[in-house]
Amino acid sequence: MAKADLMEERDISLRKDIDAIACVPGASSMARGACPSLSAPMMTGDGLLVRLRPTKPGLTIGQFRTLAQAAERHGNGLMEITARGNLQLRGMTTESMSGLAADIERADIVPETGVTIEIPPFSGLDPLEIADARELASRLRQQIAALDPKPILAPKLAIIIDAGGRLSLDTITADIRLKAARTANGSTAWVLAIGGTAKTAKVLASLSTEQSISAVIKLLKTLAFLGPSARGRDLDVNSLRIEYQSPVASVLGTADPHVSPIGIHSLGGDRLALGLRPSFGQIHARDILRFLAIAEAAGASEIRTAPEHAMVVLGLGLEAAKAVQSAAADCGFRTRADDPSNHLEVCAGAGACASAFYATKSAAADLLDLAPELLDGSLSVHLSGCRKGCAHPGNSAVTIVGAPMGYGVVVNGSASSEPVAYIGKEELKSALAEMNRLVRNNKVAGESAEECLTRLGTDAIITALRQG
Numbered sequence: 119m120a121k122a123d124l125m126e127e128r129d130i131s132l133r134k135d136i137d138a139i140a141c142v143p144g145a146s147s148m149a150r151g152a153c154p155s156l157s158a159p160m161m162t163g164d165g166l167l168v169r170l171r172p173t174k175p176g177l178t179i180g181q182f183r184t185l186a187q188a189a190e191r192h193g194n195g196l197m198e199i200t201a202r203g204n205l206q207l208r209g210m211t212t213e214s215m216s217g218l219a220a221d222i223e224r225a226d227i228v229p230e231t232g233v234t235i236e237i238p239p240f241s242g243l244d245p246l247e248i249a250d251a252r253e254l255a256s257r258l259r260q261q262i263a264a265l266d267p268k269p270i271l272a273p274k275l276a277i278i279i280d281a282g283g284r285l286s287l288d289t290i291t292a293d294i295r296l297k298a299a300r301t302a303n304g305s306t307a308w309v310l311a312i313g314g315t316a317k318t319a320k321v322l323a324s325l326s327t328e329q330s331i332s333a334v335i336k337l338l339k340t341l342a343f344l345g346p347s348a349r350g351r352d353l354d355v356n357s358l359r360i361e362y363q364s365p366v367a368s369v370l371g372t373a374d375p376h377v378s379p380i381g382i383h384s385l386g387g388d389r390l391a392l393g394l395r396p397s398f399g400q401i402h403a404r405d406i407l408r409f410l411a412i413a414e415a416a417g418a419s420e421i422r423t424a425p426e427h428a429m430v431v432l433g434l435g436l437e438a439a440k441a442v443q444s445a446a447a448d449c450g451f452r453t454r455a456d457d458p459s460n461h462l463e464v465c466a467g468a469g470a471c472a473s474a475f476y477a478t479k480s481a482a483a484d485l486l487d488l489a490p491e492l493l494d495g496s497l498s499v500h501l502s503g504c505r506k507g508c509a510h511p512g513n514s515a516v517t518i519v520g521a522p523m524g525y526g527v528v529v530n531g532s533a534s535s536e537p538v539a540y541i542g543k544e545e546l547k548s549a550l551a552e553m554n555r556l557v558r559n560n561k562v563a564g565e566s567a568e569e570c571l572t573r574l575g576t577d578a579i580i581t582a583l584r585q586g
Contacts, residue, residue: 153273156219156229159210163472164194166210168218171203171230173259175241175252176422176432179414181225183407188221190403196470198400201463201510202236202276202290203423208470233262233338234276236287239379239424243432244283245386248298249306251281254327261335269342272349277334280316284383286374288316290425291512293350294337295319296330310362312337313351315512316374320355323362333362378455379428382439392431392439394451398464398479399427399509401450409449416442426460458486458493463500463510468520474503475520476543484547489554492516496566500533507533515568516553516579518546525549527583529576539580549583556582 153169154160160167170185177185185205189197194209210218222229235258237251238244258277278292295311301324308330311319325333341348379393413421419433434442447453452460462485465471467478478501485492485499493499497515500507504520510533517528519537525546526537541549556578561570571579 153204154206155231156215156222159215161472162208162466162470163468163474164196164209164466164470166193166212166215168207168210168215169200170205170207170222170227171234172205173228173230175237175239176420177227178420179410179418181227182421183410184221184225185227186403186406186410188218188225190407192218192221195403196400197396197403197406198466199396199423199427199429200399201425201427203239203425203428205423208466232259233271234274235259236276236278236290236292238280238283238285238287239422239428239430240283240285240383240385240391241281243385243389243391244285247281247283248300249281249308249327251279251298254281254296254308254330255279258331258334261331262338265335265338269338270346271338271342272347275341275349282374284377285379285424286316286377287425288374289376289512291315292319293341294334296334299324310334312353312355312358313349319350322355322358325362378460379424379426379430380452380455380457380460382436382443383430388435390432390434390436390439392434392443392446393424393428393455394431394443394446394453395426395428395457395460397450397452397459398462398482400466400479405450409446409451412445412449413442418442456495458490458495461493461495461498462486463498463502463514465501465503465507465509467501467503471503471508473506475522476503476525476546478503478520481518481546485550488547488551491558491561492550492554492567494567496568497571502533505534515571527579529571529579538576539583541583552582552585553579 154167156168186197189195189207192210192214193207196208198206200206235255237255241251275293277294278287278290279296280287281298291314293313296308299307299309301307307324308327309321310323310325310330310333311321313320340353344352380395381393383391383393385391413431416438417433418431421429421431423429443453462482464478464482468474468476481501500510500514500517502509502517502519513530513532515530517531517533519526519528519533524540524542527539527541528535529538557567557570560574
């Protein structure tokens with residue numbers, strides 16, 4: 119039997135294996151549930167996991183040091199920054215959770231609870247901002263907290279308030295999105311949209327600040343009425359547009375040019391921000407503590423987390439920022455915007471997560487060695503240990519999903535999408551190398567890896583995988 123026929127036969131077999139696992143009582147659910155928190159940590163392969171989003175935009179060096187010490191004292195010391203810029207602490211036990219909570223409280227770190235409201239990492243610092251996202255977010259939190267009765271909403275429901283600037287949140291999905299825009303007379307309007315990224319969200323209206331707050335509160339009440347699993351995508355767009363009868367600003371349906379959070383950013387005058395990314399989004403507390411000592415000695419005053427698994431260090435002068443940037447590379451951080459690993463979305467993987475079927479970080483290291491043409495910065499590759507896709511809920515050009523008997527390969531989809539092909543456990547390296555060869559041998563002058571794969575189409579990718 120030809121190799122392609124054997125691969126197709128195994129594709130069918132592996133699909134049946136995955137379907138069977140999904141139907142076993144007590145098997146890990148593929149549904150995305152509530153976020154793990156201090157009050158409701160999630161059990162993983164290396165203990166309990168806590169996700170933390172402080173209510174303030176940033177933490178002082180002292181607060182971040184206390185958090186790292188707590189992660190090592192009460193867990194296994196592993197700390198992560200998620201794709202949306204949340205902090206995660208790993209390896210806690212039921213007995214250690216109270217101590218972790220006490221240390222976080224003593225550090226005056228107040229975790230956000232209730233509806234998630236996200237603002238850009240440079241909010242309040244960036245001279246390119248159109249408005250103050252912090253003020254609107256604060257007022258909205260107060261209005262939500264005052265609601266009686268409290269609306270019961272979907273656990274992962276998120277609101278984005280984006281006032282523009284260097285690091286926007288255009289590529290992050292939200293149930294409700296407010297983006298600042300300039301009107302013809304020079305005033306500020308907030309463009310309200312639901313269910314997607316800046317490009318895909320459905321636009322409803324352009325509103326004033328007061329109107330925006332009232333509109334969001336009304337949308338939350340509507341979502342609560344629809345049920346505890348309702349999301350922004352479930353709202354009736356046409357009815358809402360008729361209700362608002364508001365002109366729509368032209369900024370919607372587009373996204374600002376992408377700027378990587380990694381690197382040194384000017385914030386006007388002599389103010390700078392140093393953006394760093396823990397290797398594959400994860401770092402040990404001892405390396406964080408070593409880095410914090412260096413950064414503090416150089417004059418750093420505050421650390422903010424950022425999308426794309428990043429963090430930004432504030433308070434440094436230019437020469438100090440360059441020195442700290444160099445030292446950060448020795449502490450486990452990626453420091454360059456053009457680092458190929460920035461385009462890998464990697465979950466904790468087997469050993470750290472009970473749901474994962476393979477060691478994703480080992481696969482990521484292999485991918486960096488085997489696929490330089492594929493990782494040219496034009497596309498992202500998602501290595502997901504299972505179909506939940508925790509590291510990157512959105513779509514990627516290529517996603518390698520762990521399966522009971524090997525790997526599913528998704529093209530232009532998410533980890534939960536239907537794979538176009540399956541490969542066996544021992545064939546991942548050869549398949550990655552074959553995809554890289556496909557790009558290298560077919561890319562024309564001036565073409566990116568993403569453009570090349572788009573032109574070749576899914577069938578060519580499937581063929582390459584089977585040849586690998």
